[in-house]
Amino acid sequence: MKIEVTLPDGSVRQYEEGATAMDVARSISEGLARNVLSAKVNGEVRDAERPLPGKCELQLLTWNDPEGRSTMWHSSAHLMAEALEALYPGIKFGIGPPIEHGFYYDVDLGDRVITDKDFPAIEAKMKELAAKKSAYVRSEVPKAEAIEYFSEKGDEYKLELIEGLQDGEITFYQQGDFVDLCRGPHIPDTSYIKAVKVLSIAGAYWRGDENRKQLTRVYGITYPKQKELDAFLAMIEEARKRDHRKLGRELDLFTFSEKVGAGLPLWLPKGAALRERLINFMKAAQEKDGYEQVVTPHIGGRQLYVTSGHWEKYGKDSFRPITTPHDGEEFLLKPMNCPHHCEIYASRPRSYKDLPLRLAEFGTVYRYEQSGELHGLTRVRGFTQDDAHLFCRPDQVKDEFIKVIDLVLKVIKALDLGDFEAQISLRDKVDRSKYIGSESNWEKAEQAIIDAAKEKGLPTVVEYGEAAFYGPKLDFMIKDALGRKWQLGTIQVDYNLPERFELEYVGSDNLKHRPVMIHRAPFGSLERFVAVLIEHHAGRFPLWLTPEQAILLPISDKYLDACLDIARSLKDSDIRASVDERNEKIGRKIRDAELARIPFMLIIGEKEAEQGTVSVREHGQGDLGPMSPQAFADLVNERVKVQLGGL
RNA sequence: GCCUUUGUAGCUCAGGGGUAGAGCACUUCCUUGGUAAGGAAGAGGUCAGGGGUUCAAUUCCCCUCAAAGGCUCCA
Numbered sequence: 001m002k003i004e005v006t007l008p009d010g011s012v013r014q015y016e017e018g019a020t021a022m023d024v025a026r027s028i029s030e031g032l033a034r035n036v037l038s039a040k041v042n043g044e045v046r047d048a049e050r051p052l053p054g055k056c057e058l059q060l061l062t063w064n065d066p067e068g069r070s071t072m073w074h075s076s077a078h079l080m081a082e083a084l085e086a087l088y089p090g091i092k093f094g095i096g097p098p099i100e101h102g103f104y105y106d107v108d109l110g111d112r113v114i115t116d117k118d119f120p121a122i123e124a125k126m127k128e129l130a131a132k133k134s135a136y137v138r139s140e141v142p143k144a145e146a147i148e149y150f151s152e153k154g155d156e157y158k159l160e161l162i163e164g165l166q167d168g169e170i171t172f173y174q175q176g177d178f179v180d181l182c183r184g185p186h187i188p189d190t191s192y193i194k195a196v197k198v199l200s201i202a203g204a205y206w207r208g209d210e211n212r213k214q215l216t217r218v219y220g221i222t223y224p225k226q227k228e229l230d231a232f233l234a235m236i237e238e239a240r241k242r243d244h245r246k247l248g249r250e251l252d253l254f255t256f257s258e259k260v261g262a263g264l265p266l267w268l269p270k271g272a273a274l275r276e277r278l279i280n281f282m283k284a285a286q287e288k289d290g291y292e293q294v295v296t297p298h299i300g301g302r303q304l305y306v307t308s309g310h311w312e313k314y315g316k317d318s319f320r321p322i323t324t325p326h327d328g329e330e331f332l333l334k335p336m337n338c339p340h341h342c343e344i345y346a347s348r349p350r351s352y353k354d355l356p357l358r359l360a361e362f363g364t365v366y367r368y369e370q371s372g373e374l375h376g377l378t379r380v381r382g383f384t385q386d387d388a389h390l391f392c393r394p395d396q397v398k399d400e401f402i403k404v405i406d407l408v409l410k411v412i413k414a415l416d417l418g419d420f421e422a423q424i425s426l427r428d429k430v431d432r433s434k435y436i437g438s439e440s441n442w443e444k445a446e447q448a449i450i451d452a453a454k455e456k457g458l459p460t461v462v463e464y465g466e467a468a469f470y471g472p473k474l475d476f477m478i479k480d481a482l483g484r485k486w487q488l489g490t491i492q493v494d495y496n497l498p499e500r501f502e503l504e505y506v507g508s509d510n511l512k513h514r515p516v517m518i519h520r521a522p523f524g525s526l527e528r529f530v531a532v533l534i535e536h537h538a539g540r541f542p543l544w545l546t547p548e549q550a551i552l553l554p555i556s557d558k559y560l561d562a563c564l565d566i567a568r569s570l571k572d573s574d575i576r577a578s579v580d581e582r583n584e585k586i587g588r589k590i591r592d593a594e595l596a597r598i599p600f601m602l603i604i605g606e607k608e609a610e611q612g613t614v615s616v617r618e619h620g621q622g623d624l625g626p627m628s629p630q631a632f633a634d635l636v637n638e639r640v641k642v643q644l645g646g647l
Numbered sequence: 648g649c650c651u652u653u654g655u656a657g658c659u660c661a662g663g664g665g666u667a668g669a670g671c672a673c674u675u676c677c678u679u680g681g682u683a684a685g686g687a688a689g690a691g692g693u694c695a696g697g698g699g700u701u702c703a704a705u706u707c708c709c710c711u712c713a714a715a716g717g718c719u720c721c722a
Contacts, residue, residue: 115652202717203650210719214650217717245714249658258695258713314722336722370648370720371713379721468722556679583679591683605681617682 004055021048022188025060035062037187038071045071047138047185063224073098075136075175075186076126076193076222077105082178083125084218088112092155093180094206094215101232102221106204108157109216119198122218130193134176136186143167146181157206157215193222195229239482244534245376251539251547251597253530254377263374263381265527270547275384275526277545279362282386282522284647285410289403291358291388296340298364302330307500308339309436313469319368337363338494338519341389342501345515350505355515356392356400362526363387377531384526390518391503394444397516401452401474401491408476408489408522414644415533416542419479422458423487424449425466435469441495445516446472448493470496480536488529489522539597540619544640550577550632551598552614553589555605557581562609566602566629573633577602594619602632 002014005024015023021039025032025048039048040059045067052058061068077096084091084107094106114122141149143162149172150158158181162170173182175190187193197220204217223229248254253271260266267275283293302321305311314335321330334340341359350357364384373379390400405422412420426446427435435442449472453460467473476489494517497503504512523529533541543549550570552563563579570577580589586603593601602614613626616635627635 113651200716201651204718205649208719210649214718216651219717256713262713308722310722317720318722338722365722367722372648372650372718373720374714470722553682555681558679585678585680585685586682587680588684589682594683601682603682607681615682623682 003052005052006057008059015052017054018051020051021046021058021060024052024058032060032062036060037062037068037192038185040067045185047136047188049188050138050185070098071185072187072192072224073103073222074184075190076196076220077103078136078173078175078178078180078182078186079126079129079190079193079222080122080198080218080220081105081107081180082129082176083122085178086129087118087121087125088114090154092157094157095161096180102199102219104204104217104219106157106206106215106217108213114201114216114218116201122198123196126193126196126198126220126222129176130190130196132176133189133191135189136173136175136184138184138186139172139174140168141170141172143170146170146172149179150181192224195223195226197221197229197233235482239484239535242482242535242538243376244378244531247534247539248377248531251534253534253547261381262371263369263379265377265380265382271530274530274541274545274547278523278526278529279386281414281544281644281647282362282411283360285407286358286360286388288647289358289407290356291360294341294344294359294361296334296337296344296361296363298334298366299331300334300340302332304339304343305332305335308336308342308497309470309500310335310339317368319366333366334363335365335367337361337365337385337387338389338497338517339501342497342503342517345389345391345503346501350391350503350515352393352505352507352513355505356390356396358388358390360386360388377527380525380527383528385521386523386526387519387521390520391498391515392518393505393507393513394516397448397493397518398452398455400518401448401493402456404491404518404520404522405452405456405458405474407520408491410645410647411489411522412476412478414542414647415545416643417478417488417532417536418481420459421477421479421485422453422460423466423475423477424453424460424462425468425473425475426462426464427467427472428465431465435467437470437496437499442472445493445495449474449491468492470494478532478536480532481538482535484535486528486532488524488532490520490524492519493517494519540599541597542643543599543636544643546597546599547576548578548596548598549575549636550600550602551593551596552577552579552602552604553586553593554579554581555586555603557583559604559606559609563602563604566604566614569629570633573630573637575633575636590617600632600636602629 001017003017005013005015022033022036025036036048038045038061040061041052042056063069081093081096088109092108096105146162147159161181171183172179173184173186199219199221202217203214205214206212221232252268254265254267257266318335319333321332323330344359345357362384364382366382369379369381392400427442453474471492471494473490473492475487477485477487479485498515498517503515505515507513552567554560554563560581567577567579590601597619599619601617603617604614608614608626613628614632615626616624616632618624
């Protein structure tokens with residue numbers, strides 16, 4: 001009896017019954033077999049050495065497949081657990097899954113404490129155990145037997161996990177002396193793990209519940225080759241160098257003050273000017289799309305948020321209301337701009353001919369974030385959104401949505417953000433209690449987003465349960481230069497607020513209708529956006545945005561006046577340039593300008609002064625040779641024009 | 648908010664129960680130098696803030712604030 005196996009390329013091969021994915025790999029090539037970590041059988045990832053279930057579709061997974069890497073890292077978590085148990089007998093184990101980069105294992109160390117000084121010993125033990133080439137052996141275990149095993153071992157965490165499982169679906173995996181409750185799958189044996197690094201430790205609550213015991217979470221990563229591990233560690237190092245908190249200080253963009261308060265950034269002149277350029281860019285783009293700027297106060301009466309629903313939903317987790325001294329009137333720092341904008345809409349009767357009404361505001365909002373959550377500019381308590389609300393007729397939703405998508409794409413291009421993915425966030429498929437608004441409105445909104453994304457041909461991924469409580473969203477997740485994902489622009493359809501604020505317009509039928517609202521913020525928040533720009537570009541902003549486009553470097557102070565003259569003329573051509581007036585040698589001035597990431601250095605000495613030229617050196621590139629100041633200005637302005645795409 | 652760790656000059660960091668150290672940055676002077684660090688001198692700190700123990704605390708203990716990593720959360 002033969003079984004038929006269909007491979008991803010569509011080819012069909014015949015194997016003996018009981019053949020494994022590894023047998024299939026070997027029949028193709030020995031080299032492939034050596035690299036197979038696990039296999040996807042009819043869509044399910046399984047051990048490579050488990051017999052195939054019969055006729056099936058098979059994909060062999062190697063290190064090049066995300067699922068292959070996950071298998072490897074999952075097995076590595078077991079290896080690390082084995083090492084930890086060998087080093088610290090009697091410790092108990094929580095869970096140990098693979099994650100995006102590597103894996104972790106939550107352990108209860110009892111009275112023991114481990115620190116990063118212990119990492120080398122753990123790594124050495126892992127390598128020693130890996131070299132034994134122990135197979136990962138799967139076994140199906142009756143529930144009673146599983147309970148008995150972990151009762152004897154005294155591991156209450158595993159026992160709790162087993163309690164939640166049905167008899168008959170419990171499997172153990174064993175490698176070497178280490179036995180673990182595990183669904184699998186795993187790599188064939190430990191020898192695939194060649195390069196090992198324990199990365200960090202942190203506290204983590206058992207089952208994510210802050211009322212339960214805190215375990216020690218040990219993070220690690222492994223690779224099949226040392227070279228790949230080295231590259232990963234180099235990437236971590238690069239990320240550390242690009243950290244916006246460090247670069248923000250070095251580039252004089254922003255700072256924080258204990259007295260002002262945590263999570264409340266102070267923008268320095270250079271950072272504020274950079275923000276202004278971003279704002280002006282967005283205003284120009286929005287003007288073309290028919291937006292109108294509005295301005296609203298930083299606070300709003302409590303009733304405004306009762307009407308919007310935010311009070312009920314977030315009142316407990318907001319800054320406390322501020323009150324007037326005598327009458328006790330309550331106001332909230334605004335956590336969003338939309339309620340204010342709704343009131344602008346409601347300030348007079350609207351006709352269907354007025355729609356869409358596009359109200360834009362760079363509105364600063366304040367949200368209480370837990371102190372442990374604050375992080376540089378990416379998680380703050382006060383931030384400015386490039387917010388706008390589009391009030392439109394139901395038949396205009398899709399077109400408006402598409403125009404917003406185009407705007408976001410313009411931003412991505414002008415700021416050289418590269419790869420992105422559009423995440424469509426819909427309701428949780430099961431639990432609908434956390435959402436407000438009618439079923440039919442939700443369905444309409446979700447469909448409008450799906451249609452618009454499809455029509456623009458965006459690379460999309462759908463996430464259930466990620467929607468806002470008032471409506472579905474389309475979030476742009478950009479991938480930065482180091483491959484990290486960030487959520488930036490967001491577009492959200494909202495059928496709910498217009499209802500709560502009883503917004504209306506008079507239709508062509510002379511009847512009252514309810515408008516649909518689209519919330520959108522292409523940058524998201526300026527704070528977060530600038531943080532991502534800093535890290536993505538490693539502080540080397542696009543020329544149009546960067547604080548200083550050029551610096552003039554006199555060879556000696558004999559040429560200082562010439563430099564000051566040229567700086568003035570460049571300013572007339574809209575170039576941001578300064579002069580290094582310090583009494584230093586040219587090598588030093590160049591070094592400091594390179595470190596300050598200034599795109600162009602203009603060197604002026606005897607030769608240039610005579611010829612009326614500047615010698616241009618480009619950051620990171622080197623000497624471009626001499627040219628006239630005007631030619632340089634044209635060069636810069638031309639590049640800026642291309643970057644801005646005609647805005 | 649919770650857990651762990653940390654807080655010494657503008658920055659990066661050393662030190663340690665007995666009046667505080669380095670490098671870089673800064674100021675002044677010398678040097679006028681051609682594509683990534685010229686030389687010298689000087690100034691700069693209530694050792695995060697508050698309380699306690701001690702003859703004596705920057706150092707040990709407690710509290711508060713802030714930061715780092717993680718957990719939970721994120722309109």
